Amino acid sequence: MSDKLKIGFYWCAACGGCEISVLDIDDMILDVVEKAEIVFWPCAMDPKYEDVEKMDDGEMDIVFVNGSIRSDENHEMVKLLRQKAKKVVAYGSCSSIGGLFGLGNLYDNDELMEYGYNTPSTDKDGVMPLDDNMVPEGDLHLPGLTHHVRPLDEVIDVDVYLPGCPPLPNQLEEAFPALLSGEVGKYDLISQKSVCDVCPLEREEKKIPRLYPIQEKKLEAEECILDQGVLCMGPATSGMCDGPCPEVGHPCIGCNGPVRGVKDQGARMASALGSVLGAEGEERMDEDEISEVVKSVRDPTGSFYRFSLPTSYLRYKRRDLHE
Amino acid sequence: MADNGFEPKIIVFLCNWCSYGGGDLAGVNREQYPTNVLGIKVMCSSRVSPEHIMESFNDGADGVLITGCHPGDCHYIDGNYKTFRKIGLISKMLEDLGINPKRLRLEWISSAEGGKFAQVMREMTEQIRGLGPLDLKEEVE
Ligand code: SF4
Ligand code: SF4
Ligand code: SF4
Numbered sequence: 166m167s168d169k170l171k172i173g174f175y176w177c178a179a180c181g182g183c184e185i186s187v188l189d190i191d192d193m194i195l196d197v198v199e200k201a202e203i204v205f206w207p208c209a210m211d212p213k214y215e216d217v218e219k220m221d222d223g224e225m226d227i228v229f230v231n232g233s234i235r236s237d238e239n240h241e242m243v244k245l246l247r248q249k250a251k252k253v254v255a256y257g258s259c260s261s262i263g264g265l266f267g268l269g270n271l272y273d274n275d276e277l278m279e280y281g282y283n284t285p286s287t288d289k290d291g292v293m294p295l296d297d298n299m300v301p302e303g304d305l306h307l308p309g310l311t312h313h314v315r316p317l318d319e320v321i322d323v324d325v326y327l328p329g330c331p332p333l334p335n336q337l338e339e340a341f342p343a344l345l346s347g348e349v350g351k352y353d354l355i356s357q358k359s360v361c362d363v364c365p366l367e368r369e370e371k372k373i374p375r376l377y378p379i380q381e382k383k384l385e386a387e388e389c390i391l392d393q394g395v396l397c398m399g400p401a402t403s404g405m406c407d408g409p410c411p412e413v414g415h416p417c418i419g420c421n422g423p424v425r426g427v428k429d430q431g432a433r434m435a436s437a438l439g440s441v442l443g444a445e446g447e448e449r450m451d452e453d454e455i456s457e458v459v460k461s462v463r464d465p466t467g468s469f470y471r472f473s474l475p476t477s478y479l480r481y482k483r484r485d486l487h488e
Numbered sequence: 489m490a491d492n493g494f495e496p497k498i499i500v501f502l503c504n505w506c507s508y509g510g511g512d513l514a515g516v517n518r519e520q521y522p523t524n525v526l527g528i529k530v531m532c533s534s535r536v537s538p539e540h541i542m543e544s545f546n547d548g549a550d551g552v553l554i555t556g557c558h559p560g561d562c563h564y565i566d567g568n569y570k571t572f573r574k575i576g577l578i579s580k581m582l583e584d585l586g587i588n589p590k591r592l593r594l595e596w597i598s599s600a601e602g603g604k605f606a607q608v609m610r611e612m613t614e615q616i617r618g619l620g621p622l623d624l625k626e627e628v629e
């Protein structure tokens with residue numbers, strides 16, 4: 166029994182999808198529990214901080230961490246887990262590349278708090294959560310927000326990256342055996358192929374005169390979505406998912422992050438799109454007319470960096486425009 | 489205007505066929521321009537990808553200037569149109585992330601425009617000097 170690997174799962178700022186995805190592997194879970202014993206999993210068990218603190222250093226063989234780093238608690242906990250684990254896997258896009266919550270980095274924390282607690286959409290306008298609350302049982306302390314949303318490797322060393330929002334069963338069928346046998350390099354689970362490379366639709370590399378919001382365009386099933394003028398992140402996104410979204414006629418929204426070796430997914434998409442956008446006869450257009458084509462790309466920042474803003478070159482909103 | 493003694497670092501990408509020639513001519517004509525600009529020669533302005541621009545800012549550039557052939561003159565037919573669109577997208581992305589898009593500029597400079605070359609280098613340097621330093625590597629808690 167004791168020759169089983171000891172593994173753990175932990176979530177930071179996460180939606181829960183990554184936790185569920187572990188169960189998506191169906192009966193392969195039996196192979197996993199045959200080789201490994203799950204010793205720590207807050208989503209399914211009820212461990213306390215002290216239980217982790219009491220472990221020996223390196224006691225767990227592999228810890229899978231999902232979610233991004235958004236609070237002081239996330240920060241402290243992953244540092245502790247790093248100490249107790251031989252190997253740390255950044256599981257899912259939040260942890261590997263910053264993830265969806267990374268879009269919070271387009272605002273500073275005051276703006277986020279204001280929007281979250283003091284706009285007409287909130288229940289009690291202007292009632293802000295307090296860091297410290299005195300209750301009869303004692304002083305309750307809420308962990309504070311970090312300055313910006315961070316990927317796991319901005320806080321601790323990561324041994325293997327497994328992006329995906331969440332990682333899909335086909336990825337896990339490859340990843341789990343490789344991880345449990347120990348034969349996997351840091352970036353091995355990130356594909357060098359783009360989603361376009363694995364997509365069943367074929368890009369014709371034709372000029373795209375402008376983009377349309379998806380609700381304004383009736384898409385043909387057999388034609389490349391980008392060629393039809395709807396933003397598809399396929400050219401700038403890593404394809405280990407095998408492209409399930411364009412396969413059923415939905416644009417890729419970029420959830421795997423950039424292909425292996427590329428740092429900045431948004432810049433890569435700007436490059437790809439800048440090259441294919443353009444109308445026939447643009448030689449005769451003035452710069453304003455060409456700018457209109459560029460303006461048809463709605464919210465390039467939010468769309469291109471939907472899952473990877475915290476690992477882009479710029480990472481979070483700066484204050485170069487004010488003060 | 490800005491910080492005491494602040495000397496901006498500006499990366500200038502020069503298209504081999506036009507703007508680099510413009511720079512050459514500026515030299516031959518003994519035009520004066522500041523030494524804040526660090527030139528990188530590329531075969532065409534469209535060789536400069538948005539990743540190069542973002543990386544330049546990340547690595548400490550206070551400004552980035554892309555130069556290329558005038559519309560219609562690109563030696564690879566439509567490279568400069570691609571550049572124009574990429575710069576449009578990147579400017580918007582910089583602005584959304586709180587960075588002044590005036591730190592990024594695109595200029596068409598032909599190999600006959602030595603005067604314009606020097607003028608653009610002077611203007612860009614003054615503009616960035618006015619905006620002050622950009623420190624993307626700042627340490628935050
Ligand atoms: S990567 Fe996606 S599924 Fe996983 S926690 Fe983040 S948002 Fe949820
Ligand atoms: S539909 Fe999207 S992923 Fe498929 S080829 Fe076109 S751009 Fe690429
Ligand atoms: S096609 Fe794109 S959005 Fe869909 S799973 Fe793959 S990377 Fe994610």
Ligand code: FES
Nearest residue numbers: 503532556557562
């Ligand atoms: S060759 Fe000069 S811009 Fe293309």
